[in-house]
Amino acid sequence: xxxxxxxxxxxxxxxxxxxxxxxxxxxxxxxxxxxxxxxxxxxxxxxxxxxxxxxxxxxxxxxxxxxxxxxxxxxxxxxxxxxxxxxxxxxxxxxxx
Amino acid sequence: xxxxxxxxxxxxxxxxxxxxxxxxxxxxxxxxxxxxxxxxxxxxxxxxxxxxxxxxxxxxxxxxxxxxxxxxxxxxxxxxxxxxxxxxxxxxxxxxxxxxxxxxxxxxxxxxxxxxxxxxxxxxxxxxxxxxxxxxxxxxxxxxxxxxxxxxxxxxxxxxxxxxxxxxxxxxxxxxxxxxxxxxxxxxxxxxxxxxxxxxxxxxxxxxxxxxxxxxxxxxxxxxxxxxxxxxxxxxxxxxxxxxxxxxxxxxxxxxxxxxxxxxxxxxxxxxxxxxxxxxxxxxxxxxxxxxxxxxxxxxxxxxxxxxxxxxxxxxxxxxxxxxxxxxxxxxxxxxxxxxxxxxxxxxxxxxxxxxxxxxxxxxxxxxxxxxxxxxxxxxxxx
Numbered sequence: 488x489x490x491x492x493x494x495x496x497x498x499x500x501x502x503x504x505x506x507x508x509x510x511x512x513x514x515x516x517x518x519x520x521x522x523x524x525x526x527x528x529x530x531x532x533x534x535x536x537x538x539x540x541x542x543x544x545x546x547x548x549x550x551x552x553x554x555x556x557x558x559x560x561x562x563x564x565x566x567x568x569x570x571x572x573x574x575x576x577x578x579x580x581x582x583x584x
Numbered sequence: 585x586x587x588x589x590x591x592x593x594x595x596x597x598x599x600x601x602x603x604x605x606x607x608x609x610x611x612x613x614x615x616x617x618x619x620x621x622x623x624x625x626x627x628x629x630x631x632x633x634x635x636x637x638x639x640x641x642x643x644x645x646x647x648x649x650x651x652x653x654x655x656x657x658x659x660x661x662x663x664x665x666x667x668x669x670x671x672x673x674x675x676x677x678x679x680x681x682x683x684x685x686x687x688x689x690x691x692x693x694x695x696x697x698x699x700x701x702x703x704x705x706x707x708x709x710x711x712x713x714x715x716x717x718x719x720x721x722x723x724x725x726x727x728x729x730x731x732x733x734x735x736x737x738x739x740x741x742x743x744x745x746x747x748x749x750x751x752x753x754x755x756x757x758x759x760x761x762x763x764x765x766x767x768x769x770x771x772x773x774x775x776x777x778x779x780x781x782x783x784x785x786x787x788x789x790x791x792x793x794x795x796x797x798x799x800x801x802x803x804x805x806x807x808x809x810x811x812x813x814x815x816x817x818x819x820x821x822x823x824x825x826x827x828x829x830x831x832x833x834x835x836x837x838x839x840x841x842x843x844x845x846x847x848x849x850x851x852x853x854x855x856x857x858x859x860x861x862x863x864x865x866x867x868x869x870x871x872x873x874x875x876x877x878x879x880x881x882x883x884x885x886x887x888x889x890x891x892x893x894x895x896x897x898x899x900x901x902x903x904x905x906x907x908x909x910x911x912x913x914x915x916x917x918x919x920x921x922x923x924x925x926x927x928x929x930x931x932x933x934x935x936x937x938x939x940x941x942x943x944x945x946x947x948x949x950x951x952x953x954x955x956x957x958x959x960x961x962x963x964x965x966x967x
Contacts, residue, residue: 531901533905533959533962533963533966534962535958535961535966536905536909536959536962537909537958538908538910540909551904552908553909558908
Protein backbone atom coordinates (compact mmCIF):
# COMPACT_ATOMS: atom_id res chain seq x y z
CA UNK A 488 0.00 0.00 0.00
CA UNK A 489 1.27 3.49 -0.89
CA UNK A 490 0.25 7.07 -0.24
CA UNK A 491 -0.53 8.63 -3.62
CA UNK A 492 -1.92 11.98 -2.56
CA UNK A 493 -2.41 14.35 0.35
CA UNK A 494 -4.71 17.32 0.80
CA UNK A 495 -5.78 19.58 3.66
CA UNK A 496 -8.98 18.37 5.29
CA UNK A 497 -12.21 20.31 4.90
CA UNK A 498 -12.94 19.52 8.54
CA UNK A 499 -11.55 22.79 9.89
CA UNK A 500 -14.14 23.87 12.45
CA UNK A 501 -14.50 20.42 13.95
CA UNK A 502 -10.82 19.97 14.67
CA UNK A 503 -10.41 23.31 16.38
CA UNK A 504 -6.76 24.07 16.94
CA UNK A 505 -5.76 21.07 14.89
CA UNK A 506 -4.54 20.85 11.32
CA UNK A 507 -5.81 17.87 9.41
CA UNK A 508 -4.89 16.22 6.12
CA UNK A 509 -6.53 13.47 4.14
CA UNK A 510 -4.19 10.90 2.62
CA UNK A 511 -5.19 9.08 -0.54
CA UNK A 512 -3.97 5.49 -0.93
CA UNK A 513 -3.50 3.24 -3.95
CA UNK A 514 -5.59 0.51 -2.33
CA UNK A 515 -8.18 0.16 0.46
CA UNK A 516 -7.16 0.22 4.11
CA UNK A 517 -7.08 -3.34 5.48
CA UNK A 518 -7.41 -4.72 8.98
CA UNK A 519 -3.72 -5.74 9.08
CA UNK A 520 -2.59 -2.17 8.47
CA UNK A 521 -4.94 -0.84 11.13
CA UNK A 522 -3.59 -3.26 13.71
CA UNK A 523 -0.01 -2.24 12.87
CA UNK A 524 -0.90 1.33 13.84
CA UNK A 525 -2.04 0.22 17.29
CA UNK A 526 1.27 0.93 19.13
CA UNK A 527 1.20 4.57 18.01
CA UNK A 528 -1.31 5.69 20.66
CA UNK A 529 -4.72 5.23 22.20
CA UNK A 530 -6.51 2.78 19.94
CA UNK A 531 -10.20 2.76 19.02
CA UNK A 532 -11.43 0.12 16.60
CA UNK A 533 -15.16 -0.16 16.00
CA UNK A 534 -14.93 -3.42 14.09
CA UNK A 535 -18.60 -4.26 14.56
CA UNK A 536 -19.51 -1.65 11.96
CA UNK A 537 -20.04 -2.80 8.38
CA UNK A 538 -17.14 -0.53 7.54
CA UNK A 539 -15.03 -0.55 10.73
CA UNK A 540 -13.74 2.76 12.07
CA UNK A 541 -10.28 3.12 13.55
CA UNK A 542 -8.60 5.90 15.44
CA UNK A 543 -5.23 6.32 17.06
CA UNK A 544 -4.71 9.36 19.20
CA UNK A 545 -1.98 10.83 21.30
CA UNK A 546 -1.56 14.23 22.92
CA UNK A 547 -0.49 15.89 19.71
CA UNK A 548 -1.68 13.78 16.79
CA UNK A 549 -4.60 11.68 15.66
CA UNK A 550 -4.97 9.16 12.85
CA UNK A 551 -8.41 7.99 11.80
CA UNK A 552 -10.09 6.24 8.95
CA UNK A 553 -12.52 3.61 7.79
CA UNK A 554 -11.50 0.07 6.89
CA UNK A 555 -12.16 -0.50 3.19
CA UNK A 556 -11.75 3.16 2.18
CA UNK A 557 -8.76 4.26 0.14
CA UNK A 558 -8.06 7.26 2.33
CA UNK A 559 -7.45 8.14 5.97
CA UNK A 560 -6.93 11.31 7.98
CA UNK A 561 -4.10 12.61 10.10
CA UNK A 562 -4.62 15.60 12.39
CA UNK A 563 -1.79 17.24 14.26
CA UNK A 564 -2.20 19.85 16.95
CA UNK A 565 -1.02 23.27 15.80
CA UNK A 566 1.92 23.31 18.21
CA UNK A 567 3.26 20.04 16.80
CA UNK A 568 2.77 20.58 13.08
CA UNK A 569 6.51 20.10 12.51
CA UNK A 570 6.19 16.48 13.64
CA UNK A 571 3.84 15.54 10.82
CA UNK A 572 6.64 14.36 8.52
CA UNK A 573 8.02 12.04 11.19
CA UNK A 574 4.56 10.62 11.75
CA UNK A 575 4.12 10.12 8.02
CA UNK A 576 7.40 8.17 7.88
CA UNK A 577 6.24 5.95 10.75
CA UNK A 578 2.98 5.22 8.95
CA UNK A 579 4.77 4.48 5.68
CA UNK A 580 6.94 1.99 7.62
CA UNK A 581 3.74 0.30 8.84
CA UNK A 582 2.56 0.04 5.23
CA UNK A 583 5.79 -1.54 4.07
CA UNK A 584 6.24 -4.08 6.88
CA UNK B 585 -24.77 10.54 -0.53
CA UNK B 586 -27.34 11.76 2.00
CA UNK B 587 -27.09 15.42 2.87
CA UNK B 588 -28.21 16.33 6.38
CA UNK B 589 -26.21 19.54 6.76
CA UNK B 590 -28.84 21.99 5.56
CA UNK B 591 -28.27 24.12 8.65
CA UNK B 592 -24.94 25.11 7.10
CA UNK B 593 -26.13 25.51 3.50
CA UNK B 594 -29.29 24.06 2.01
CA UNK B 595 -28.81 21.52 -0.75
CA UNK B 596 -30.10 20.73 -3.27
CA UNK B 597 -31.52 24.04 -4.42
CA UNK B 598 -34.82 24.25 -6.29
CA UNK B 599 -34.07 23.90 -10.04
CA UNK B 600 -35.55 27.38 -10.55
CA UNK B 601 -32.68 28.86 -8.51
CA UNK B 602 -29.90 27.52 -10.71
CA UNK B 603 -31.96 28.36 -13.81
CA UNK B 604 -32.38 31.94 -12.59
CA UNK B 605 -28.66 32.31 -11.85
CA UNK B 606 -27.79 30.87 -15.26
CA UNK B 607 -30.30 33.18 -16.99
CA UNK B 608 -28.82 36.16 -15.17
CA UNK B 609 -25.31 35.24 -16.26
CA UNK B 610 -26.47 34.68 -19.84
CA UNK B 611 -28.42 37.92 -20.10
CA UNK B 612 -27.17 41.45 -20.69
CA UNK B 613 -26.28 43.14 -17.38
CA UNK B 614 -28.95 45.69 -16.38
CA UNK B 615 -28.57 49.11 -17.91
CA UNK B 616 -29.72 52.39 -16.45
CA UNK B 617 -31.07 53.28 -19.90
CA UNK B 618 -33.57 50.52 -20.30
CA UNK B 619 -35.75 50.43 -23.38
CA UNK B 620 -38.36 48.33 -25.14
CA UNK B 621 -40.25 45.70 -23.18
CA UNK B 622 -37.73 45.79 -20.32
CA UNK B 623 -39.24 49.14 -19.26
CA UNK B 624 -42.24 47.22 -17.97
CA UNK B 625 -40.19 44.79 -15.91
CA UNK B 626 -39.53 45.43 -12.25
CA UNK B 627 -35.92 45.43 -11.17
CA UNK B 628 -34.89 42.07 -9.75
CA UNK B 629 -33.65 43.82 -6.59
CA UNK B 630 -36.95 45.65 -6.07
CA UNK B 631 -38.94 42.49 -6.65
CA UNK B 632 -36.69 40.49 -4.33
CA UNK B 633 -37.09 43.13 -1.61
CA UNK B 634 -40.88 42.97 -2.02
CA UNK B 635 -40.97 39.18 -1.84
CA UNK B 636 -38.64 39.14 1.18
CA UNK B 637 -40.82 41.77 2.82
CA UNK B 638 -43.88 39.56 2.39
CA UNK B 639 -42.08 36.53 3.78
CA UNK B 640 -40.39 38.28 6.70
CA UNK B 641 -43.21 40.64 7.70
CA UNK B 642 -41.51 43.87 6.63
CA UNK B 643 -43.65 46.69 5.25
CA UNK B 644 -40.76 49.07 4.56
CA UNK B 645 -39.25 46.87 1.88
CA UNK B 646 -37.06 49.71 0.63
CA UNK B 647 -35.24 49.35 3.96
CA UNK B 648 -34.08 45.83 3.05
CA UNK B 649 -30.48 45.88 1.85
CA UNK B 650 -28.51 43.12 0.18
CA UNK B 651 -25.10 41.97 1.39
CA UNK B 652 -22.86 38.94 1.01
CA UNK B 653 -24.63 37.21 3.91
CA UNK B 654 -25.50 37.38 7.58
CA UNK B 655 -21.94 38.06 8.71
CA UNK B 656 -21.56 41.17 6.57
CA UNK B 657 -25.07 42.22 7.57
CA UNK B 658 -24.30 41.85 11.25
CA UNK B 659 -21.00 43.74 10.91
CA UNK B 660 -22.80 46.52 9.07
CA UNK B 661 -25.58 46.84 11.62
CA UNK B 662 -23.48 46.38 14.75
CA UNK B 663 -20.66 48.55 13.47
CA UNK B 664 -22.96 51.32 12.26
CA UNK B 665 -25.39 51.76 15.14
CA UNK B 666 -25.31 54.70 17.51
CA UNK B 667 -24.80 53.24 20.99
CA UNK B 668 -25.16 56.52 22.78
CA UNK B 669 -22.97 57.27 25.75
CA UNK B 670 -19.62 55.62 26.36
CA UNK B 671 -20.10 52.54 28.52
CA UNK B 672 -23.64 51.74 27.37
CA UNK B 673 -23.94 47.98 27.20
CA UNK B 674 -24.93 45.47 24.53
CA UNK B 675 -27.01 42.39 25.37
CA UNK B 676 -26.41 39.21 23.39
CA UNK B 677 -27.97 35.85 24.10
CA UNK B 678 -25.90 32.78 24.85
CA UNK B 679 -27.24 31.19 21.66
CA UNK B 680 -25.62 33.68 19.28
CA UNK B 681 -23.47 32.72 16.34
CA UNK B 682 -19.93 34.03 15.91
CA UNK B 683 -21.31 36.36 13.24
CA UNK B 684 -22.64 38.28 16.27
CA UNK B 685 -20.11 37.42 18.96
CA UNK B 686 -16.96 38.22 17.03
CA UNK B 687 -18.20 41.65 15.87
CA UNK B 688 -19.37 42.67 19.37
CA UNK B 689 -16.08 41.61 20.92
CA UNK B 690 -13.81 42.95 18.17
CA UNK B 691 -15.29 45.91 16.33
CA UNK B 692 -13.32 49.03 17.16
CA UNK B 693 -16.53 51.07 17.39
CA UNK B 694 -17.80 48.81 20.19
CA UNK B 695 -14.66 48.84 22.29
CA UNK B 696 -16.18 51.06 24.96
CA UNK B 697 -19.47 49.18 25.16
CA UNK B 698 -19.51 46.15 27.50
CA UNK B 699 -21.08 42.96 26.18
CA UNK B 700 -23.57 41.26 28.53
CA UNK B 701 -24.45 37.65 27.81
CA UNK B 702 -28.03 36.56 28.50
CA UNK B 703 -27.96 32.95 29.66
CA UNK B 704 -30.10 30.30 28.01
CA UNK B 705 -31.45 26.95 29.18
CA UNK B 706 -29.85 23.63 28.25
CA UNK B 707 -32.15 23.61 25.18
CA UNK B 708 -31.12 27.12 24.16
CA UNK B 709 -34.26 28.91 25.32
CA UNK B 710 -33.85 32.47 26.55
CA UNK B 711 -36.30 33.16 29.37
CA UNK B 712 -37.67 36.49 30.53
CA UNK B 713 -36.03 35.87 33.89
CA UNK B 714 -32.56 35.51 32.33
CA UNK B 715 -33.11 38.67 30.28
CA UNK B 716 -34.08 40.58 33.42
CA UNK B 717 -31.00 39.31 35.26
CA UNK B 718 -28.68 40.42 32.45
CA UNK B 719 -30.13 43.81 31.55
CA UNK B 720 -28.69 46.98 33.08
CA UNK B 721 -30.00 50.54 33.09
CA UNK B 722 -27.28 51.41 30.55
CA UNK B 723 -28.20 48.60 28.13
CA UNK B 724 -28.88 49.95 24.67
CA UNK B 725 -29.12 47.02 22.27
CA UNK B 726 -30.43 43.45 22.42
CA UNK B 727 -29.38 40.88 19.81
CA UNK B 728 -31.44 37.69 19.61
CA UNK B 729 -30.97 34.57 17.52
CA UNK B 730 -34.54 33.64 16.54
CA UNK B 731 -33.78 29.96 15.93
CA UNK B 732 -30.67 28.30 17.34
CA UNK B 733 -28.42 26.78 14.72
CA UNK B 734 -27.32 24.23 17.36
CA UNK B 735 -30.52 22.96 19.00
CA UNK B 736 -33.21 24.36 16.70
CA UNK B 737 -35.00 26.03 19.61
CA UNK B 738 -37.17 28.97 18.62
CA UNK B 739 -37.34 31.99 20.91
CA UNK B 740 -40.55 33.51 22.22
CA UNK B 741 -40.46 36.69 20.18
CA UNK B 742 -43.58 38.19 21.75
CA UNK B 743 -41.96 38.05 25.18
CA UNK B 744 -38.71 39.42 23.74
CA UNK B 745 -40.56 42.23 21.93
CA UNK B 746 -42.21 43.30 25.19
CA UNK B 747 -38.94 43.05 27.09
CA UNK B 748 -37.06 45.17 24.55
CA UNK B 749 -39.83 47.76 24.53
CA UNK B 750 -40.00 47.89 28.32
CA UNK B 751 -36.28 48.56 28.59
CA UNK B 752 -36.02 50.85 25.57
CA UNK B 753 -33.62 48.53 23.73
CA UNK B 754 -32.82 48.49 20.05
CA UNK B 755 -33.89 44.98 19.03
CA UNK B 756 -31.81 43.15 16.43
CA UNK B 757 -33.08 39.72 15.39
CA UNK B 758 -30.94 37.18 13.55
CA UNK B 759 -33.24 35.04 11.40
CA UNK B 760 -30.48 33.25 9.49
CA UNK B 761 -31.70 29.83 10.60
CA UNK B 762 -35.44 30.54 10.50
CA UNK B 763 -36.10 32.67 7.40
CA UNK B 764 -37.82 30.45 4.87
CA UNK B 765 -38.80 27.64 7.25
CA UNK B 766 -40.37 29.28 10.33
CA UNK B 767 -42.71 32.31 10.41
CA UNK B 768 -40.82 35.57 10.79
CA UNK B 769 -42.66 38.83 11.40
CA UNK B 770 -40.29 41.75 11.84
CA UNK B 771 -43.01 44.38 12.07
CA UNK B 772 -45.06 42.44 14.61
CA UNK B 773 -41.92 41.87 16.67
CA UNK B 774 -41.13 45.58 16.37
CA UNK B 775 -37.63 44.59 15.34
CA UNK B 776 -35.37 47.54 14.70
CA UNK B 777 -33.13 45.40 12.53
CA UNK B 778 -33.35 41.93 11.04
CA UNK B 779 -30.42 39.92 9.73
CA UNK B 780 -30.82 37.15 7.16
CA UNK B 781 -28.72 34.92 4.99
CA UNK B 782 -29.73 33.71 1.55
CA UNK B 783 -28.14 30.28 1.33
CA UNK B 784 -30.01 28.37 4.05
CA UNK B 785 -33.80 27.97 4.05
CA UNK B 786 -34.26 30.90 1.66
CA UNK B 787 -32.76 28.51 -0.92
CA UNK B 788 -30.44 31.07 -2.50
CA UNK B 789 -26.78 30.59 -3.26
CA UNK B 790 -23.79 31.23 -0.99
CA UNK B 791 -22.68 34.85 -0.87
CA UNK B 792 -26.19 36.28 -0.56
CA UNK B 793 -28.14 37.74 2.31
CA UNK B 794 -29.02 41.07 3.74
CA UNK B 795 -30.49 43.12 6.52
CA UNK B 796 -33.48 45.26 7.27
CA UNK B 797 -33.18 48.33 9.42
CA UNK B 798 -36.31 50.31 10.11
CA UNK B 799 -36.47 53.96 9.24
CA UNK B 800 -35.54 56.13 12.21
CA UNK B 801 -32.62 53.93 13.24
CA UNK B 802 -29.45 55.77 12.40
CA UNK B 803 -26.86 53.51 10.84
CA UNK B 804 -23.46 54.51 9.49
CA UNK B 805 -22.45 52.36 6.53
CA UNK B 806 -19.72 49.75 6.78
CA UNK B 807 -18.62 50.46 3.21
CA UNK B 808 -18.65 53.48 0.95
CA UNK B 809 -18.46 53.46 -2.84
CA UNK B 810 -20.24 53.85 -6.12
CA UNK B 811 -23.99 53.39 -6.25
CA UNK B 812 -24.96 54.93 -9.60
CA UNK B 813 -26.94 57.60 -7.77
CA UNK B 814 -25.71 61.21 -7.70
CA UNK B 815 -22.10 60.37 -8.45
CA UNK B 816 -20.98 63.95 -7.80
CA UNK B 817 -21.89 63.63 -4.11
CA UNK B 818 -18.82 62.70 -2.07
CA UNK B 819 -20.04 63.05 1.50
CA UNK B 820 -23.25 62.36 3.37
CA UNK B 821 -23.81 65.54 5.38
CA UNK B 822 -27.52 64.84 5.68
CA UNK B 823 -26.91 61.24 6.76
CA UNK B 824 -28.71 60.03 3.64
CA UNK B 825 -26.46 57.00 3.65
CA UNK B 826 -26.39 54.27 1.02
CA UNK B 827 -25.72 50.68 2.05
CA UNK B 828 -25.45 48.84 -1.27
CA UNK B 829 -22.25 50.12 -2.81
CA UNK B 830 -20.14 48.75 -5.62
CA UNK B 831 -21.46 46.41 -8.28
CA UNK B 832 -24.14 44.24 -6.73
CA UNK B 833 -24.21 40.45 -6.79
CA UNK B 834 -26.95 40.25 -9.40
CA UNK B 835 -26.65 36.49 -10.08
CA UNK B 836 -26.94 35.93 -6.35
CA UNK B 837 -29.90 38.28 -5.87
CA UNK B 838 -31.63 36.75 -8.91
CA UNK B 839 -31.12 33.29 -7.40
CA UNK B 840 -32.36 34.51 -4.03
CA UNK B 841 -35.50 35.87 -5.66
CA UNK B 842 -36.09 32.47 -7.26
CA UNK B 843 -35.56 30.82 -3.87
CA UNK B 844 -38.04 33.11 -2.13
CA UNK B 845 -40.55 32.59 -4.96
CA UNK B 846 -40.11 28.83 -4.52
CA UNK B 847 -41.01 29.20 -0.83
CA UNK B 848 -44.01 31.35 -1.75
CA UNK B 849 -45.23 28.79 -4.31
CA UNK B 850 -44.59 25.78 -2.07
CA UNK B 851 -46.09 27.51 0.95
CA UNK B 852 -44.30 28.20 4.21
CA UNK B 853 -46.82 26.08 6.12
CA UNK B 854 -46.20 23.09 3.82
CA UNK B 855 -42.44 23.48 4.33
CA UNK B 856 -42.87 23.72 8.09
CA UNK B 857 -45.13 20.67 8.21
CA UNK B 858 -42.77 18.52 6.19
CA UNK B 859 -39.69 19.56 8.11
CA UNK B 860 -41.51 19.09 11.45
CA UNK B 861 -42.47 15.56 10.38
CA UNK B 862 -38.87 14.76 9.49
CA UNK B 863 -37.61 16.22 12.76
CA UNK B 864 -40.20 14.25 14.72
CA UNK B 865 -38.93 11.10 12.99
CA UNK B 866 -35.42 12.02 14.07
CA UNK B 867 -36.32 12.78 17.69
CA UNK B 868 -38.50 9.73 18.19
CA UNK B 869 -36.09 7.43 16.33
CA UNK B 870 -33.03 8.63 18.23
CA UNK B 871 -34.82 8.42 21.59
CA UNK B 872 -35.11 4.66 20.99
CA UNK B 873 -31.36 4.24 20.57
CA UNK B 874 -29.40 3.50 23.70
CA UNK B 875 -26.17 5.47 23.87
CA UNK B 876 -27.45 8.50 22.00
CA UNK B 877 -27.81 11.78 23.88
CA UNK B 878 -30.18 14.31 22.32
CA UNK B 879 -29.91 17.99 23.24
CA UNK B 880 -33.30 19.60 23.32
CA UNK B 881 -36.73 18.25 22.61
CA UNK B 882 -39.20 18.70 19.82
CA UNK B 883 -41.61 20.74 21.95
CA UNK B 884 -39.33 23.77 22.08
CA UNK B 885 -36.89 22.93 19.32
CA UNK B 886 -39.15 23.50 16.32
CA UNK B 887 -36.41 24.43 13.85
CA UNK B 888 -35.03 22.04 11.25
CA UNK B 889 -31.79 21.37 13.15
CA UNK B 890 -30.94 19.22 16.17
CA UNK B 891 -27.88 18.23 18.15
CA UNK B 892 -26.84 14.88 19.53
CA UNK B 893 -23.86 12.90 20.70
CA UNK B 894 -22.95 9.25 20.89
CA UNK B 895 -21.80 8.30 24.39
CA UNK B 896 -18.16 7.28 24.24
CA UNK B 897 -17.50 8.80 20.82
CA UNK B 898 -16.30 12.28 19.93
CA UNK B 899 -18.69 14.30 17.79
CA UNK B 900 -16.01 14.75 15.12
CA UNK B 901 -15.45 10.97 14.97
CA UNK B 902 -19.17 10.29 14.72
CA UNK B 903 -19.49 12.75 11.83
CA UNK B 904 -16.46 11.15 10.19
CA UNK B 905 -17.95 7.67 10.47
CA UNK B 906 -21.30 8.87 9.14
CA UNK B 907 -19.70 10.51 6.12
CA UNK B 908 -16.90 8.09 5.32
CA UNK B 909 -18.66 4.89 6.34
CA UNK B 910 -22.29 5.62 5.43
CA UNK B 911 -22.20 8.51 2.99
CA UNK B 912 -24.26 10.70 5.33
CA UNK B 913 -23.13 14.30 5.66
CA UNK B 914 -23.79 15.97 9.01
CA UNK B 915 -21.74 18.54 10.89
CA UNK B 916 -19.76 18.22 14.09
CA UNK B 917 -18.20 20.72 16.47
CA UNK B 918 -19.39 23.96 18.03
CA UNK B 919 -21.21 25.12 14.87
CA UNK B 920 -19.68 28.60 15.27
CA UNK B 921 -21.84 29.16 18.36
CA UNK B 922 -19.45 28.55 21.26
CA UNK B 923 -21.45 29.99 24.17
CA UNK B 924 -24.56 27.81 23.94
CA UNK B 925 -22.35 24.75 24.44
CA UNK B 926 -21.58 25.93 27.98
CA UNK B 927 -25.31 25.66 28.73
CA UNK B 928 -25.43 22.26 27.06
CA UNK B 929 -22.23 20.95 28.68
CA UNK B 930 -20.68 20.26 25.29
CA UNK B 931 -18.07 23.01 25.12
CA UNK B 932 -15.19 20.59 24.74
CA UNK B 933 -16.10 18.55 21.69
CA UNK B 934 -19.36 20.06 20.54
CA UNK B 935 -22.15 18.01 19.06
CA UNK B 936 -23.20 16.19 15.94
CA UNK B 937 -25.73 18.42 14.19
CA UNK B 938 -28.36 16.99 11.88
CA UNK B 939 -30.38 19.41 9.76
CA UNK B 940 -33.05 18.85 7.14
CA UNK B 941 -34.66 20.86 4.35
CA UNK B 942 -37.74 20.67 2.15
CA UNK B 943 -35.80 18.32 -0.12
CA UNK B 944 -34.87 15.81 2.59
CA UNK B 945 -36.81 12.57 2.25
CA UNK B 946 -38.10 10.17 4.89
CA UNK B 947 -35.86 7.43 3.49
CA UNK B 948 -32.85 9.65 4.21
CA UNK B 949 -33.91 9.91 7.86
CA UNK B 950 -34.46 6.15 8.06
CA UNK B 951 -30.95 5.53 6.71
CA UNK B 952 -29.50 7.98 9.21
CA UNK B 953 -31.35 6.31 12.09
CA UNK B 954 -30.11 2.90 10.93
CA UNK B 955 -26.53 4.19 10.87
CA UNK B 956 -26.93 5.84 14.29
CA UNK B 957 -28.18 2.56 15.75
CA UNK B 958 -25.18 0.65 14.38
CA UNK B 959 -22.70 3.25 15.58
CA UNK B 960 -24.20 3.40 19.10
CA UNK B 961 -24.16 -0.42 19.36
CA UNK B 962 -20.60 -0.60 18.12
CA UNK B 963 -19.36 2.01 20.57
CA UNK B 964 -21.19 0.31 23.45
CA UNK B 965 -19.40 -2.94 22.64
CA UNK B 966 -16.06 -1.17 22.43
CA UNK B 967 -16.28 0.61 25.79
